[in-house]
Amino acid sequence: MDYLSIESLQISYAQDNQITPALKDLSLSLPLGSIGVIIGPSGCGKSTLLSVLAGLNQNYQGTVLINNKSPKECDATALILQEYGLLPWKTTWDNVGLGLQIRGFSKKETVIRTEQILNKLGLFHLRKRYPAQLSGGQRQRIAIARSLVLEPELLLMDEPFSSLDALSREEMQDFLLELWQETNLTILLITHNIEEAVFLGQKIFVMSECPGTIIKKLSNPLAGDYSARGKIEFLETSNSLRSSLRGLN
Amino acid sequence: MQKIELMHKSFNILTGVIILIVFWYLLSLILNTPALPTPLTAFSSFFELFTSELMPHLTISFYRVGVSLLIATVLGVPLGLFIGKNKKADEFSAPLIYITYPVPKVVFLPIFLILLGIGNISKIVLITLTIFYLILVTTRDAARNLPKEYVLSVKSLRANEFELYRHVYFPACLPAILTSLRLGLGIAMSVLFLVETYATQEGIGYFIMNSWSSLAYDKMFAGIIAMGLMGFFLYLLLDAGEKVLCSWIHL
Ligand SMILES: Nc1ncnc2c1ncn2[C@@H]1O[C@H](COP(=O)(O)OP(=O)(O)O)[C@@H](O)[C@H]1O
Numbered sequence A: 001m002d003y004l005s006i007e008s009l010q011i012s013y014a015q016d017n018q019i020t021p022a023l024k025d026l027s028l029s030l031p032l033g034s035i036g037v038i039i040g041p042s043g044c045g046k047s048t049l050l051s052v053l054a055g056l057n058q059n060y061q062g063t064v065l066i067n068n069k070s071p072k073e074c075d076a077t078a079l080i081l082q083e084y085g086l087l088p089w090k091t092t093w094d095n096v097g098l099g100l101q102i103r104g105f106s107k108k109e110t111v112i113r114t115e116q117i118l119n120k121l122g123l124f125h126l127r128k129r130y131p132a133q134l135s136g137g138q139r140q141r142i143a144i145a146r147s148l149v150l151e152p153e154l155l156l157m158d159e160p161f162s163s164l165d166a167l168s169r170e171e172m173q174d175f176l177l178e179l180w181q182e183t184n185l186t187i188l189l190i191t192h193n194i195e196e197a198v199f200l201g202q203k204i205f206v207m208s209e210c211p212g213t214i215i216k217k218l219s220n221p222l223a224g225d226y227s228a229r230g231k232i233e234f235l236e237t238s239n240s241l242r243s244s245l246r247g248l249n
Numbered sequence B: 001m002q003k004i005e006l007m008h009k010s011f012n013i014l015t016g017v018i019i020l021i022v023f024w025y026l027l028s029l030i031l032n033t034p035a036l037p038t039p040l041t042a043f044s045s046f047f048e049l050f051t052s053e054l055m056p057h058l059t060i061s062f063y064r065v066g067v068s069l070l071i072a073t074v075l076g077v078p079l080g081l082f083i084g085k086n087k088k089a090d091e092f093s094a095p096l097i098y099i100t101y102p103v104p105k106v107v108f109l110p111i112f113l114i115l116l117g118i119g120n121i122s123k124i125v126l127i128t129l130t131i132f133y134l135i136l137v138t139t140r141d142a143a144r145n146l147p148k149e150y151v152l153s154v155k156s157l158r159a160n161e162f163e164l165y166r167h168v169y170f171p172a173c174l175p176a177i178l179t180s181l182r183l184g185l186g187i188a189m190s191v192l193f194l195v196e197t198y199a200t201q202e203g204i205g206y207f208i209m210n211s212w213s214s215l216a217y218d219k220m221f222a223g224i225i226a227m228g229l230m231g232f233f234l235y236l237l238l239d240a241g242e243k244v245l246c247s248w249i250h251l
C-alpha cells in the first residue's frame, strides 16, 4: 500500500492574462517509510508539486492522496525549504516551538517537546541564537527540528541542502539518513544534485521541462548505503541519471 | 558589552552637543545681534523659564505629537500590512495613495480649522494625517517585498491568517515601521510648529512665535531649546524601542 499516491496531477498558473500549465499528467507513488527523490530542470514545477502536497495549493486537478487523505485534510506533512524557512526574528527555541504554538499545544507541552527535540538532534546549545548567528547547516538542522517536533509522517524537502557548501551538504545528507533510519518517516526530497539523488533516493523520479511530468522512475538499491559513494554502481547510476537529464535539452 | 556601547553613544552625543554649542557661540559673536543670543544667555533663560512658562506649553505640544504618532501608527500599520499582502486591495488603493501621498497635508490647515475648530483636534488630525501616509506607504512596501518563503513555511505549519500577521508580517515589517516612525517624528515636529503658530495660544510653537513678535529673543531661544529637546527625547524613545524590539537586526 502506498503512503503517497499522485495520479494525473495537473496544475496551471494564470500568468500575463494567459493560463500556463506548470504540471501535466504527473503520477507517482511512494511506499510508507521510504525516501523518494525528484530531480529535474529549473522551473519544471517541482516546488509547485510540493506546495500541493503541503496543502498550500488546492487549485489542482487529479488525485492526490496522502495516507488516503487529501493534502488539506492531512496534517502530518512538514515542509522544509532551501532558505528563509526559519524566521530571522525568532530564536532557535521560538522557531522550533512555533508549530506547536500554532497547533494549540499548551505552554508546558511546548516547552517539553521543544527541549526534547533540540536535545535529540544535539541543538540545545543553540537555543538562544537567531538564524543570522547560525551556519547554513545548523539552520537546516533547526528547520528539520521544527518539522520533526510536530511528529510528521511525510517530510517534504525543497532543495534543502542546495545553498550549503559541499562538505556541510554531505554531513546533512548523513544526518537526514540517520534520522530517517530511527523513524518511520516517509521523505520526498527535491534536488538538483545527481549524487544527492543517488545517495538518498530509494526511488528517483526524473521530471521533464515545464509543464513538468515524470519521465523516468528509478528504483535505487544503493540508497542509504554510506559506503556507496565510492562504488562503481554509484557512478553508473549517477551517469544514467545524468544522461536522462541531458536528454531533456 | 552593552554598557560600553551605551557609553560610546553618550560620548558621541556629548561631542555633538559641544560642537553645536561652540558653533552657535562663534556665530553669535560674529553676527553680534540680539536676534542670536549666546548659548549661555539662551540656556540660562531656558532653565529660568522651564518650570514656570515652558512646561505648560511643552506638555500640550508633547500631547499633540504623542497622540498623533500613536493614532497614525495604530491606523497605518495594520492597513499597510493588509494592503501589502492583498493584491486586490493593493491594486485598488495604489493609484489613490500615489496621487494623495505627495500632496503636502499642511495645505489643509485652513480647512481643518474651519471644520474641526481651533482646538487640539484640528492640530492632531493634521499631524496624524501627515505621518499616517509615511507609515502606511513604508509598511505596505515592506510587506510587499517580504520573501514569500517565510509565509510558505509558516503556512505549512497550518497557521491561519491572524497567526501569519502575528508571526510573520508584523515582525518582518517592524524595522521598516520603526524607521518610518523616526522619519515621521521629524516631520511631525515641523507640522506641530506650523499648526501651533495659527489660532492658538498654547504650545511651544506659539511660545516661540509669541516671544519672537515681542522681541524677547532669549525667551524665543529657550523655546527653541525646549522644542529641540522634546524631539530629541522622543527620538531616543524610538531608538530604545527599536533596540528592544528588533534586536535580531543588529546581529
Ligand atoms: N505563483 C505563481 N504564479 C504564476 N506562475 C508560477 C507561480 N509559481 C510558479 N510559477 C511558474 O510555474 C513554473 C514552475 O515553477 P516552480 O514550481 O517554482 O519550479 P521549480 O521548483 O521546479 O523550479 C515556472 O514556470 C514558474 O514560472
Ligand SMILES: [Mg+2]
Binding pocket: A046, A047, A048, A158
Ligand atoms: Mg523550486
